[in-house]
Amino acid sequence: MIAGTFICLCISMSAQFDVQGISLAEGNAWVMQAQMAPGPQCDFLLFSGHTLQFYSGPTLQPYPVLTLDKGTSCFDLADIDADGKNEVVAVQGDRIMAYAIPEAGTTMSPPRELFTLHTMLSVLDQNPRPYILVVLKEGRPLIALPVEDAIELHTIDGTLDMAFGMAPEGTEKPNERGHFSIQMSYPSKRGSETALDCSVSRGMRSKLEYPDFLKPPETTDGYRGVHWTVTTDAYNTHPVNDKRKWPWFPLKTLQDTELRVAYQYKNPGWMSTKICILSVPPEEEKSAAAAVDIIGREREYPGQAIVTSTSPDFNDDGYTDLLMWKTTPPGTSVDAISRAIAGGSWKVSFSVHLYSPEEERYDLLPVCNMECFVPLATFISMWNFVKMPFANTFLYDFNGDGYTDFGCSPSDATYAIWLYGENGFSKEPDFYRSFQDTIQSAYLVDIEGNGHQQLAIKTEKAFYVVRVV
Secondary structure (H helix, E strand, O other), X not given: OEEEEEEEEEEOOOOEEEEEEEEEOOOOOEEEEEOOOOOOOOEEEEEEOOEEEEEEOOOXXXXXXXXXXXXXXXXXXXXXXXXXXXXXXXXEOOEEEEEEOOOOOOOOOOXXXXXXXXXXXXXXXXXXXXXXXXXXXXXXXXXXXEOOOEEEEEOOOOOEEEEEEEEEOOOOOOOOOOOOOEEEEOOOOOOOOOOOOOOOEEEEEEOOOOOHHHOOOOOOOOOOXXXXXXXXXXXXXXXXXXXXXXXXXXOEOOOOOOEEEEEEEOOOOOOEEEEEEEEOOHHHOOOOOOOOEEEEEEEEEEOEEOOOOOOOOOOOOOEOOEEEEXXXXXXXXXXXXHHHHHHOEEEEEEEEEOEEOOOOEEOOOOOEEEEEEEEHHHHHHXXXXXXXXXXXXXXXXXXXXXXXXXXXXXXXXXXXXXXXXOOEOOOOOOEEEEOOOOEEEEEEEOOOOOOXXXXXXXXXXXXXXXXXX
């Protein structure tokens, strides 16, 4: 399953980057955030088939392999015996099992059976998968199991504590699809040569409201994410004059929505952004005829504004700044197309415009400029530049100095990070890494539990943690 960990140290003029990686020997291996013990820290779990292995901390220290018994359909992680260490709770047929996570330098201990119960999870599945089994009620761990017509909550010794009614999926409309929804497919059985191929699946959904302790925690990504996401509203072929209908983001980074930055990309070409700062009093925010004060006049800036779920504050003054990207189309002449094809890539430029509270506008001249090169095929696949030619974009303070930094994937298998300093961004990225295979996902995670996040990257054959040291 796992070939091992490897280390790469990337040194730039301003910072040293540490890259820890885990090779995945099998293509069907999965990686997920997990905890070997309750607390704010984050560990990682790799699982493939019935084999689990934990990796701890930003250095991804490997722990001994844990193997689930055959017939296991799902598993969860929780401290069920209040010893300060999480166990792996699993369903193996009608048996509810508990596995101790092996310590470093030890071997796996035999699992123990907690109790037996026939559930909808008892059906044999080829590969176990993560599933919410353990919940807390008044600080007590209970095991939530879907049975024929209910969700039952059992104590660790199997005593029934409480139950919630269930209904077959589709018989009535539930309030919401909760995290206890079941969709279990029964294994195929060999039939005769003339038999019809068929499969059977059965779904169950709750028909009652869960109590608060069973509801999943609500997570928010910034403030009112629908306004933060670059939508087709910003690419309007027919310009909208009513600036209240433009997409917007808060002017202040502390989520104060009274002052808004409304924006719209200008057609044709989409290579400029119209910016207008609005003042919308909170008590009138929901009114269709809300009194909107325009601060200053509408201004136009070269490039497309990069809008994410976080407010970029490059100079740490409490105001959201602008990060723009722009490029020049390769052109339609034979010479231009030939040069572009020969190079195989095309330059994309970035610029930073800081907000000036005294002028009540963004600076017209950028404080710095950066550039990177993206594959020419990216532009060929773009329709009129309606999407950014890079992915996995993060505006985050990677090195913890108070300034917002910028990271993105210029291509499917590369990642670049620019660190903002006293003189702004440097032209070239402070960190640039080419991976051996395609990047599937990238996200930020607080591994050490201290509030500062590191960059995690998952490729087809490896998992990486990138941090500034």
